[in-house]
Amino acid sequence: MSQRKTIALDIMSGDCGPHSRIRAAQETLKLHPGLHLILVGEAHLIREVLGAAETDRITIIQAEQVVTMDDRPSQALRRKQDSSMWRAVEQVAMGMSQACVSAGNTGALMAMGRHLLKTLPGIDRPALVGPVPSASGQTLLLDLGANIDCSAEQLHQFAVLGSLMMSEVYEVSCPRVGLLNVGEEEAKGSEKVRLAQQLLGDNDELNYFGFVEGDDLFSCAVDVVVCDGFPGNVALKSSEGAARYVMRQLQGKQLQGDLKLNLWHRMLAWVARPLLRRFVESLDPGRFNGATLLGLQGVVVKSHGSADEQQFLAAINQAVRAVEQNAVHRINDRLESML
Amino acid sequence: MSQRKTIALDIMSGDCGPHSRIRAAQETLKLHPGLHLILVGEAHLIREVLGAAETDRITIIQAEQVVTMDDRPSQALRRKQDSSMWRAVEQVAMGMSQACVSAGNTGALMAMGRHLLKTLPGIDRPALVGPVPSASGQTLLLDLGANIDCSAEQLHQFAVLGSLMMSEVYEVSCPRVGLLNVGEEEAKGSEKVRLAQQLLGDNDELNYFGFVEGDDLFSCAVDVVVCDGFPGNVALKSSEGAARYVMRQLQGKQLQGDLKLNLWHRMLAWVARPLLRRFVESLDPGRFNGATLLGLQGVVVKSHGSADEQQFLAAINQAVRAVEQNAVHRINDRLESML
Numbered sequence: 001m002s003q004r005k006t007i008a009l010d011i012m013s014g015d016c017g018p019h020s021r022i023r024a025a026q027e028t029l030k031l032h033p034g035l036h037l038i039l040v041g042e043a044h045l046i047r048e049v050l051g052a053a054e055t056d057r058i059t060i061i062q063a064e065q066v067v068t069m070d071d072r073p074s075q076a077l078r079r080k081q082d083s084s085m086w087r088a089v090e091q092v093a094m095g096m097s098q099a100c101v102s103a104g105n106t107g108a109l110m111a112m113g114r115h116l117l118k119t120l121p122g123i124d125r126p127a128l129v130g131p132v133p134s135a136s137g138q139t140l141l142l143d144l145g146a147n148i149d150c151s152a153e154q155l156h157q158f159a160v161l162g163s164l165m166m167s168e169v170y171e172v173s174c175p176r177v178g179l180l181n182v183g184e185e186e187a188k189g190s191e192k193v194r195l196a197q198q199l200l201g202d203n204d205e206l207n208y209f210g211f212v213e214g215d216d217l218f219s220c221a222v223d224v225v226v227c228d229g230f231p232g233n234v235a236l237k238s239s240e241g242a243a244r245y246v247m248r249q250l251q252g253k254q255l256q257g258d259l260k261l262n263l264w265h266r267m268l269a270w271v272a273r274p275l276l277r278r279f280v281e282s283l284d285p286g287r288f289n290g291a292t293l294l295g296l297q298g299v300v301v302k303s304h305g306s307a308d309e310q311q312f313l314a315a316i317n318q319a320v321r322a323v324e325q326n327a328v329h330r331i332n333d334r335l336e337s338m339l
Numbered sequence: 340m341s342q343r344k345t346i347a348l349d350i351m352s353g354d355c356g357p358h359s360r361i362r363a364a365q366e367t368l369k370l371h372p373g374l375h376l377i378l379v380g381e382a383h384l385i386r387e388v389l390g391a392a393e394t395d396r397i398t399i400i401q402a403e404q405v406v407t408m409d410d411r412p413s414q415a416l417r418r419k420q421d422s423s424m425w426r427a428v429e430q431v432a433m434g435m436s437q438a439c440v441s442a443g444n445t446g447a448l449m450a451m452g453r454h455l456l457k458t459l460p461g462i463d464r465p466a467l468v469g470p471v472p473s474a475s476g477q478t479l480l481l482d483l484g485a486n487i488d489c490s491a492e493q494l495h496q497f498a499v500l501g502s503l504m505m506s507e508v509y510e511v512s513c514p515r516v517g518l519l520n521v522g523e524e525e526a527k528g529s530e531k532v533r534l535a536q537q538l539l540g541d542n543d544e545l546n547y548f549g550f551v552e553g554d555d556l557f558s559c560a561v562d563v564v565v566c567d568g569f570p571g572n573v574a575l576k577s578s579e580g581a582a583r584y585v586m587r588q589l590q591g592k593q594l595q596g597d598l599k600l601n602l603w604h605r606m607l608a609w610v611a612r613p614l615l616r617r618f619v620e621s622l623d624p625g626r627f628n629g630a631t632l633l634g635l636q637g638v639v640v641k642s643h644g645s646a647d648e649q650q651f652l653a654a655i656n657q658a659v660r661a662v663e664q665n666a667v668h669r670i671n672d673r674l675e676s677m678l
Contacts (some may be wrong), residue, residue: 182573254566
């Protein structure tokens with residue numbers, strides 16, 4: 001395994017084209033002087049964009065294929081083994097880099113991550129995880145949409161992974177873990193959620209808080225919220241939609257009702273815009289900061305398909321942090337005792 | 340069936356005590372001069388609170404029991420047949436009133452509604468539905484948490500019910516119906532959601548738009564959003580949580596990041612508070628305005644357990660509107676041709 005810190009970037013996947021990915025890579029090298037990057041994609045194009053800026057801190061790897069957003073994960077796994085995504089994950093599997101970042105198809109990235117890197121012992125499937133802002137700083141939410149329908153056992157695994165990430169990466173000791181439900185009473189929710197509640201409650205190594213509801217994501221009730229990918233994704237996107245709605249209303253219309261916008265409200269809109277935009281951006285880790293595929297034997301960060309240069313850079317920074325903190329090894333070391 | 344408009348109120352259920360319910364009833368009579376009310380609960384207590392204000396527009400019905408929030412629906416159905424909730428729904432079943440309102444246990448209310456009123460032909464279970472604010476006015480969301488795990492067929496029934504409510508009660512012609520999912524691509528989501536997509540797409544009577552995501556709740560992409568009760572409830576509560584978080588930040592802290600609150604921001608907080616509060620309140624129909632159990636042979640409105648006088652009054656007004664618009668009959672008349 002290479003001793004220097006290296007991150008592999010899938011330059012081709014996503015909607016924004018390779019140019020913005022390459023510019024983000026160049027920016028990364030400025031920010032992290034000791035870091036090396038592997039850029040995976042159309043080599044001649046990458047060289048052309050890099051031009052005179054090419055340095056010995058960049059390795060270019062040719063990939064003939066690109067995974068599209070329409071590719072089914074199983075098809076991508078079989079037929080796109082020479083894609084930029086596959087080759088980038090492969091670099092981690094071969095020990096040539098400690099992390100990879102892709103803005104491509106989540107399902108395909110998940111499938112390749114599982115196939116090439118394998119999950120950590122005791123983990124069936126990796127969870128897509130990211131932080132959302134809360135009164136006490138941030139709450140880790142998992143799964144964000146990569147696992148549509150999990151079993152109670154998988155929810156338990158996610159709880160353990162989330163708790164370990166919160167303590168090992170975010171340095172919160174004894175993080176409180178909540179299970180997302182439609183009410184806080186024992187009898188609420190599906191059978192699966194009640195079964196998961198039992199598993200979490202029985203695990204003495206977990207600081208299990210109990211059921212939480214959607215609004216607890218942004219309160220400081222818990223540090224980690226665990227749920228299926230379906231409601232997890234809905235929670236993030238509807239919160240983002242709500243914040244955008246408020247923003248639009250403040251900008252020129254009126255909130256449902258009858259308050260006329262006067263001068264005060266116009267000033268308000270002007271001042272509130274950056275605050276609200278910041279909130280909206282902090283709400284969607286997948287889109288704005290990169291979400292992590294947690295539970296693999298390697299760091300895989302997923303940037304949003306439509307991520308621009310700054311957003312792809314934020315995802316790379318996420319990967320750098322995980323590598324610097326040796327997150328996978330530290331989580332793996334404590335995993336057995338917690339499962 | 341009585342010709343005069345009458346609404347039965349469950350005075351005992353919920354957390355706020357009968358006094359606030361009775362005051363809301365008195366307020367209702369002032370607002371709707373032709374309306375009669377049936378107050379169901381502890382008769383001597385109701386009489387005591389009404390005092391000299393008792394009129395011939397109020398009928399009092401004694402009920403010995405109260406359904407609690409911890410009662411399981413099946414138990415409440417068997418053992419609480421002399422509860423204020425049961426007796427209130429029974430008034431609708433017997434044709435003594437055209438609607439009932441309760442702030443009690445949602446599951447028990449649903450069970451009693453199904454048992455005493457029956458569902459409309461072709462409908463397996465009623466959906467809990469309410470409006471959320473959107474760029475174009477409002478979006479109907481169903482289910483809000485009463486049906487945790489629906490089949491694809493039930494999602495189809497909800498789509499038809501929601502579409503009919505939007506056209507018959509909210510007077511939107513040809514309402515666009517969206518199916519909540521974690522992405523807009525065909526291959527996204529669970530098998531159930533994809534099956535429901537097929538059923539909705541095949542129904543020529545529905546103006547089916549396709550998959551929508553959480554943020555579309557507040558855009559004007561569609562008029563009706565259909566989903567399981569679990570993500571529906573999560574969507575509402577997390578949006579509410581997000582709006583509350585923004586409110587708290589504006590009030591005295593700073594949004595994640597580094598913007599210091601200066602005088603501008605304090606003024607901003609002062610001006611934004613009522614706007615944001617209004618938004619938060621419009622977000623949770625269950626809590627603030629009353630949500631409707633749609634698909635029963637009668638109007639049943641669910642107010643939130645912690646609803647205060649004003650919120651219970653809003654739920655009663657919801658019931659009055661449904662009765663005035665003859666909603667159940669109009670929906671029933673068009674149901675067969677749409678299923």
